[in-house]
Amino acid sequence: MSDESDTISDRIQGKLDDLTRAERQLALSILENYPASGLGPLAELAERANVSVPTVARMVQKLGYNGYPEFQAELREELGAIAKGPIAKHETWAGAAPLEHILNRFTDAVIDNIRNTLAHIDPDAFDAACALVADQKRHLYIVGGRITHTLADYLFMHMQMIRPNLTHVQSTSNAWPHYLLNADEGDVFVIFDVRRYENNTLKLAEMARARGAKIVLFTDQWRSPIHRLADVSLTSRIIVPSAWDSLATTMLLVESMISAVQTLNWDDTKDRMEALEEIFDKTKLFRKFT
The missing domain is CATH 3.40.50.10490 (Glucose-6-phosphate isomerase like protein; domain 1)
Incomplete structure (x- = not known):
């Protein structure tokens, strides 16, 4: 699984130039209603994008996933992240908080956000x-x-x-x-x-x-x-x-x-x-x- 700073949307947009015409058509279909668009069955996604089932399988592999189930699992993880409230966000960080001072940890996170954004x-x-x-x-x-x-x-x-x-x-x-x-x-x-x-x-x-x-x-x-x-x-x-x-x-x-x-x-x-x-x-x- 990738962390929250690297989304499937980022991967798709970074690969657009390397995709075939059919794969690009599929990618744009996914982005149109992202992330919910990829939560259904593989065949349903292929039909909605008007591409073949093998096209979905190939593009998922190009994005770095072993298969459609792994791709979907990360989409569900992203969907869960979108819905997080303040308490859930705090628990996510508190469970793995390093020992360094919060000033350093927070600043490092912001700098990483800036680098990723740019x-x-x-x-x-x-x-x-x-x-x-x-x-x-x-x-x-x-x-x-x-x-x-x-x-x-x-x-x-x-x-x-x-x-x-x-x-x-x-x-x-x-x-x-x-x-x-x-x-x-x-x-x-x-x-x-x-x-x-x-x-x-x-x-x-x-x-x-x-x-x-x-x-x-x-x-x-x-x-x-x-x-x-x-x-x-x-x-x-x-x-x-x-x-x-x-x-x-x-x-x-x-x-x-x-x-x-x-x-x-x-x-x-x-x-x-x-x-x-x-x-x-x-x-x-x-x-x-x-």
């Missing part, structure tokens, strides 16, 4: 996401969840300084449907959704997509169901020795996006920052030392 991210996809977010002709909506609203708040605050024409959607509020009234075709929704994926957020994404909006998704290595609706999905590793997942790597991607978008819009951003500083001076928000 090894799998597509720079072209990241650039495409930044271009969508930077396009001031498109209204920008930023959506967070129960925990990830902190990242949404952070991104929204910086985007307020960088560009006009944006809205912070409170996805956990009963009022979120009101935000969709003004959503038009081509608008951009930046959505944060990590494991224990939220039903409200998925419903919002479905409705935004139905209105013709573009979706940029920040998610984890297992990928939120929203990834099937997203124009760009940016995945981060989130496993740390804690009852809670880490958003440190996701924050790295968010801050990288902020830097990229401000550069794309620098002339306008500079003007907005200068105007904001004048407002700060008038309100005496910050202490002056000169």
Whole structure:
């Protein structure tokens, strides 16, 4: 079994260029409804992907498994990991906790998450996401969840300084449907959704997509169901020795996006920052030392 930092999805995406046409067709079928797509009988998976049973067997071996049962066992393990709550996560780490100090263990885990994330991210996809977010002709909506609203708040605050024409959607509020009234075709929704994926957020994404909006998704290595609706999905590793997942790597991607978008819009951003500083001076928000 692989550990939680290396998913079957990662293996499939890493092998796509080496697969035959039929195997690639099968791989894309699996990714379409991952990880649940591979939990049924082998023949059922082959029929759904419109490929032969031997094609499934060959591709599973190319991914490094001895057979379909081993492949399925790891899928079930991933499905269990997705559903873990804080207590289960803590028990997973506590049972095998090394003796080193938590500062070192936690930092090592975060660094490993960053390395894994950067090894799998597509720079072209990241650039495409930044271009969508930077396009001031498109209204920008930023959506967070129960925990990830902190990242949404952070991104929204910086985007307020960088560009006009944006809205912070409170996805956990009963009022979120009101935000969709003004959503038009081509608008951009930046959505944060990590494991224990939220039903409200998925419903919002479905409705935004139905209105013709573009979706940029920040998610984890297992990928939120929203990834099937997203124009760009940016995945981060989130496993740390804690009852809670880490958003440190996701924050790295968010801050990288902020830097990229401000550069794309620098002339306008500079003007907005200068105007904001004048407002700060008038309100005496910050202490002056000169």
